[in-house]
Amino acid sequence: MTATTASHDQAYTAVARDTRDADDHASCLQHWKQRYDQLTAGAFCGSFEEYWFDNVQVFRERTNQSVREVGQAWEGSRTFGVPVEVDGKGWYCGEIVDADSVITLRGGQELDFRTPRVHDVLAVTADAQALNTYALQVEHRDLEAELATCRVTPSTPAQAENLRSFLGTVIASLRATPEMLRHAQMRKALEQAIFGSLIAVAGNQSENRPTPSCNARQLVVERAREYMQAHIEEPITVADLCAELRVSRRTLQYSFQDVLNLNPVSFLRAMRLNGVRRALKRADPAAGTVADIAARWGFWHLSHFAADYRAMFGELPSETLRSAMLHRC
Structure with a gap:
């Protein structure tokens, strides 16, 4: 790794790294078990940024060579990822993915991802139980049941763009003032905003209850x-x-x-x-x-x-x- 900046607080962690090796890049993501194998020829150049607070791990990573990613997210988690920039299509857990694909992964499930040559992605890994409790209370949706067999969410290009824009704003805000995460109410508000954005991208489920009088x-x-x-x-x-x-x-x-x-x-x-x-x-x-x-x-x-x-x-x-x-x- 050529450069690393990190901030550690009892309430949050913030990490930014530049990498020159695919294997080193795979180790950036905290508490994931991963291996990256470089597939295309050329000098590897990667960047990684991560913010972790309470039930949420928000990160952005960019690689300039096609790699095969294998491994697992941390147990009890649910991950969503949306591309910022891609050079062509990728292959994710048996499905073709492109610039408007929102991928998802349950903790413990096997990750198998062949990325495009250029791959810039925004992602969130959240505590699955906390996210599902929020979905049940606020949207009356059982998100884990809906996503049980999904690896690519049934979202539209507009929904993918909304998530991409929102997560980009989150990352930019945390990069500018990470110390805001010391405040419990700010972490709560941001976590709920993130949960809402993830639920919104996971399909269009209508409420079947009658309209209240x-x-x-x-x-x-x-x-x-x-x-x-x-x-x-x-x-x-x-x-x-x-x-x-x-x-x-x-x-x-x-x-x-x-x-x-x-x-x-x-x-x-x-x-x-x-x-x-x-x-x-x-x-x-x-x-x-x-x-x-x-x-x-x-x-x-x-x-x-x-x-x-x-x-x-x-x-x-x-x-x-x-x-x-x-x-x-």
Whole structure:
């Protein structure tokens, strides 16, 4: 390996490496058992980037020679991978894959992948039980049952592009500010966002339950508001509401849209933005930077956060903090 940078914290690890040997490259991925055999002639050049926190291992790897990858992911995991760039087609566990293929692998299953000559891929390996519990609670889907025999998910090119774009944004955000992962609420929000993106790419499963009545929708919103009021100082997520109310994301969506003319994601984002604003106005020196406060409220994409904050309150979060500090002086 020609270059290695690593950051290790009790809450997360971040690793970036450049490689010049296929066998060395195979050893980059933590807790996987892998062997890479180079198949095409030429000097090997690879790059690898990985972030691991809680139940999630997010990584990107690029190789410039066709290799055969064999091995296994860590036991109890579920992996999804989507290409960023490929030179031709590959062969994955008995199926032809191309630029719009989203591959998946269960921990313990045998990996057998002949990559294209150029292969740049974004991937997530997650704790399968945690991911499936989220899918059951939020989407009322048994993801592991759906993917039992799948090696390539039944996703569309648009779904593959959505996952590619989302994971690219995640990697870029973590590369810029990995220290945000020290905050438990930020890790929770990012993990749930990743889980949601993986579920979305795994086919199109419709909810077979009847649409709730108007009274039922009103009750869902009332119960949601009661829960949020009781946890006003906490960055509540859609998954929290689904688990607490025992309804799916779709039922929650219908209910909020009809009763409040606002989707639950927007409503919760507004509540979290208000929570950040209160924290900034208190201007506790121990609260840390704007990024620290945003992370405590589950905002992992700082540029989106700043834009949403300005749209909501007419000023940047740094301006709120500066004004609060001036008033304290």
